Amino acid sequence: MTRRVQILVALALTALWGAGIFAAHAGGHLRFLDRLEATLTDWRTQVRGVQRPPDLVTIVAIDDTVVKRGGSYPLPRADLARVVDTIVQFKPKVVAIDLLLVDRSAAIGDATLANTLATGPMVLAAAAIFPSASENVAPGSAGPLAVLPQAERFLLPLPAFADHAEVGIVNVATGQSGSPLSVPMLFRTRDKVELSFPLRVATRALDKPLTIAPDHLMLGDRAVPTDTDFALPITYYGPRRTIRTVSAQSIFDGTLNRAAIENRIVVIGASVAGGGDFYPTPFDSLMPGVEVVSTAITHLVSGDGIVRDHRVHIADALAAILLPMLLVGLLAWRRSALGIMAAAAVMIAWAGLNAFAFTHGVWLNAATTLAAAVPPVAIFAGVQLWAGGRRTQYLAAKSRSLAQFQAPAVQEWLARDPNFLSKPVRQDAAIVFIDLSGFTSLSERIDPDALQEILQAFHARIDKAAVDCGGMITGFLGDGAMILFGLPAAMPDDAARALKCAIDLHRGVDHWIASLPSAIGGQLGFKIGAHFGEIVASRLGESHQHITATGDTVNVASRLMEVAVQNDARLALSNTLLDTADFHGAPDGVLSGPLLAQVRGRSGVVTVWFWRDHSGPGQGATKAEMID
Template structure:
């Protein structure tokens, strides 16, 4: 009994250390995969909360497709923009926020007209922060509260002729790994300058309140702005596009602009035209115009209805990451059978309900960090409990049976850890490589069956080596061909690059192998390879004998690309999608021909295809090698 108590205390201590480590690691910018999980969970919580009616404070005047069709061009000419601003000024708004980067000169008359118009009303212009890399950099260290601000290389400011008549704010937003803006930085800095964000500048002007920067918060007058610890404003969306009141700028040119939509309101002028301006995915809308994202942040600031994710919330997150896993492990240790599992499940459901309740009432508790802190130690402790209860033999037997059902050796190690791997189909992006021998059917009529078997064995060995070297999984040998999948046991950022390398390696190794065969055999066979990248469904197929495979349009296209290669006197056909995903910069020992936009059999529409040729080896004409099997 004493030994068991010691074991439980050790398990609780290790669980607490794990939770604290997970929280600290994520808080310090590591464990970035949790950001993607949190973004997904945030989308789900936002959808569960449902569409909300926003405070009716902001009107978006959208430069949309109707306006572009009228003028015939985008960006909108400066003279036309001046007309829009002038009309809005006459209706006396609180402030006009122009979410357009006026950084380039245009026609002199148009620029002069716009500059004169900007001088007639309360205007805030958008500027942009230019960062040295693709992501915003954040400095840390020291006691300066501004050290945590996104540090830009420089600011892209409006033309001086415009800026002298208006205030300026930085319009950049911060997107999560899903691409959805989760927060808007309120302050930006360079080495010697700090600039307010566009929404904060607009809100300050609309409220007529001065901004004060405190060590842990921002103040507009005597009202605290609920920002994150890096002075970013968390945002949560009211609904799909046009949930915030939106009118087309075309109503200005038609003379139908409603004065009530403008008077004593915050007016945001921005682009909502297809192919122009920024669009972002949000829980309610896959293409939310950037002007509405900015308007959402402005509404939060002015109405004070933004979601709270401040220092106190982070303290609550830390406590949850430590205490919840300890409670779950304690319940499992207290009742080792079904009652303990039920009690732990009830606690998890209660935590999920509390987290959702807090989110719907304006408090953003981190879910991903708590899950990452709770699930591994609970799963590990439950596994130990099973082992201690004598279930290890049954588990190993089930694992052996599960592994025996599969033909792909590359996934056996993963199945040993998770016998339920792909028990439910998984939708994800993956790269597919198909290879097939040409002329094999005719050859099989002429040579001895044993020699034919040796030929296939050598060919399969080449494929197996190339797949293993590049981290691919052979989902099946199709007689004289094979399908190789890159994306299991889980999708990786370099799946496309490894598939491309595998296809090129196969091209070279199979060509050398054919060249080493006796002339009477080598002259009869050739090969063709097709490779593509895109969404697939990975799953198990079969009952008593199962195997892992992938299905979907991506698989079909990869297979048909072998036909496209033959039709174009090539041996390796690569989709443009695969090359883009692989960030292919060229091969000094090979050349690409293309792109050729062509149809593939059994599929509507066209795709762009490239053909790769090995320049290191002399080869027979492709037409001679690519004999249809």
Template structure:
């Protein structure tokens, strides 16, 4: 076979490879490209930089300040009614409530909120419930709505609220990285179609009719470019609060600025730390979901959303075919450094064009052309680059293994700083220890397989409590665990989160033990100790490392479990932790003490308090009252 025939064959194979990659990805069979695309999208967004959003939307956030004022979360309906009523009086274009009002509360609160909703233009949030983790499309569907995500049912607001307002579905679509990459504009069940929350708000605010075309939406006479599944692609203006945000506490303080509300779209939503409605974005690891929704609303109102429609996908397909052909052709034309330079220049030009298009509002795929171009080029230049690809796969496998073994915050930190804790670091942290009582005796009488079945939900309970409160499990000790709050860096609320975790563990353990067969549940108990102070955090091990902490703070937290057991309690807390958490008692628990006690193996006296989850007449005083 002469050289020309070899080049033609190589070009044809490169073209077929590119076409196959594009077709497979479009058919949903190359999910790893979605992760790569999400990563490259984050990089392009950061390269584009922060943009000033059109000043059309104001977020009224139910944040930590509001919760501290009211002492409860979710916000009581009567308080929500007051927030909505105050906003309506300031004459907004529309009030969008990004809260699921699906459960009944106090009758007077529900009635007050329902009356308030009738006073202004309101859109309420609903949720689509899907049968599986992924959204589905009904088989045999036809027409422009065939690609819509099909829900099992819609979780709608209570009728007493919905009768006074429009309703929109608030779900967003996240990539494999957890970042919302698009917001579906339409949802369907077997018998109905619902508009998304942002689309309902925009349509109502603009006062324009909505028309569904085969490949786009029309708001009045303006086209809204959407993806093939009628989703609105999402990039971000900047970090959280880039869209104008005010605290709902300003309503209760009487300081709400009328200019922030009048003739604007107002979105009410939660931004409570630990509330769960947060997403990672390129600019911010924790962006409230209400700001993601508000970003979509701003796009729809201003028409400045990024375009990723059918025409863009056609361009993606052409690039996936032509780019590997061009690169292989250049390498075949000049089997020298000049060919490599020319191929590198083409790749650089493509990357520059892709970034230029992204920064100017067109979202060309980056992952698919890379997948289409790199393998043919790698095959053409030989085994050396193939070996390099194998090395990349090995590192990716190690990264995935790390993601399963470390807390999310530590994963992110290690990705930014691979030398994190290579040298021991002294800092403040909070520690929670938990251990089962009398479990050793039980393990001698129970079959090992049955023992594992008993421990599995116990470990799951600890894992959930730690993750929910932002802690890191540094070790499981069979029938116990150590949870650390303060890595990758110390935070002002480490003690408060550790205290919440300890209380959540106490309650969860009582429920778990009660669920066990009586013959087992009566034989075991538990004890928890929590303390905060200076620690030394470091990595242990050489080839297989793990992160841990040591020092007097850790030892004292561990010994507190003994103090709890000796005093007929299950949760022992130090005065140091309670002061750092600014804790003065809780209406649904009893704090007793103080107990001045010595700790085994440690000089000095420690002030210890005991928390119980029941109201005992002799122990109803709060910690503040007992100190007084």
């Protein structure tokens, strides 16, 4: 499978994963993502910071001060009637009582409260009772209202109270963290639909008709965007009492400020420690339920709520599919730090966009997108690292294999300069040739495996001598080799190192032949020629290139091996090489000459010297011929 096909398969699987995560979460599964989303929502809310709410609502709190005065909770109905009566006298837009008036109390108190409720615009709280912790939709339901939370029944105020006021359901929807993230606007039983408490209050305060559209609500001519189940997402303005709050005790003390009530929405609710309902929110671990409800009322009336409607869900679906594909694509595009940096930049940009949208009133889901993006990106990156490790091992093995065919210095030079010797270069260099004698006839008589072992041992000695002296073997010629001194760059001691290599080869190969069985070693000999001069270094070949040297110097070095044999010697050195190397003899060796030799295929003569190892095992096998 080609890499392009692999990437396309990875992108397709990533898209399927993202779509599956979004669909599963939208279908009510993967509930752990709700907890993650609640946490991320708290963070985004805190990043946005405390906001000043529209000054539309006043909370009249039945707090600890009131309870201490009266000595009991719930507040006696007669005292509640006094609170409501005082508020009505200050002419509010609407009075919303966030207390469940479902039980009878003293007859006089109930009658007094009922009469008071008839004196002004009132909305009373009711509660939805659900058969279980989950709010299910009845099977077979159809139409836009099918998505509403279905209650077993509604816990309504006493008829004596409900006859004088409108009623709204006060339940809120909490996430797995316990923080209310939305307030359902509509509830239903099998045969009845009820408006929520905040929606009743807002409708009465605005005095505009309510229209239920398929995917949103209309208050008059203004659209109220809701979630898919007609829930109103809420975002908190700040900690408790951020919305204007006064104690009900100020009514009993006669200190209530008329300006806090007149022409405003007044919500009466409990904030008694240990008695009222409290919820954790991003700014406050104990937010009174009445302030949560008041936040929803403010959103509805002012239109400053956060948007999480069907268009936002479409954007969430696209993000869950496209963001992971983009990240995987970036990692595939550049399998390096650049690809990782690009993917990280995209993730940071997405996080910034998500936070920016939240602070500007659009709630994009973060948890679902992360769940869609992180696993495939992590898996793909892991596979990339594994494949990269395998590829690194392969390339290292390949490099080690290639290193056997190229000198280390040349390898390093080619790594730094891939165009090295792409054009021929003229320079001075030293050349050493070595060749086995008698190998061809020997190969006709012995086993091929034994023959290979002989060649391997011979080549190993050549390789060691070349490496020790800093030479480059340009090629093994079967039973011989050519060693070049002067690449990748010419050095002042090239001739001296070539001379040392030639002498080391003489001694090493001589001892090796002597160590072979007489039936083999007796058939073998060797010859070495070394010369210094100008060469042409270049790269030859197309698909398989090799570095080599050509020119008269190379030809002379090769022919010097013949001169050595003709003069009963094993090592022939040109006078040019000796002069350049400034050679004055070596221990345990004798230099004889000079000889003015005619080299085959070349006009003119070459001054040649012969070096013999008097301490070697093969000394005395040849007789030198000297010419003065």
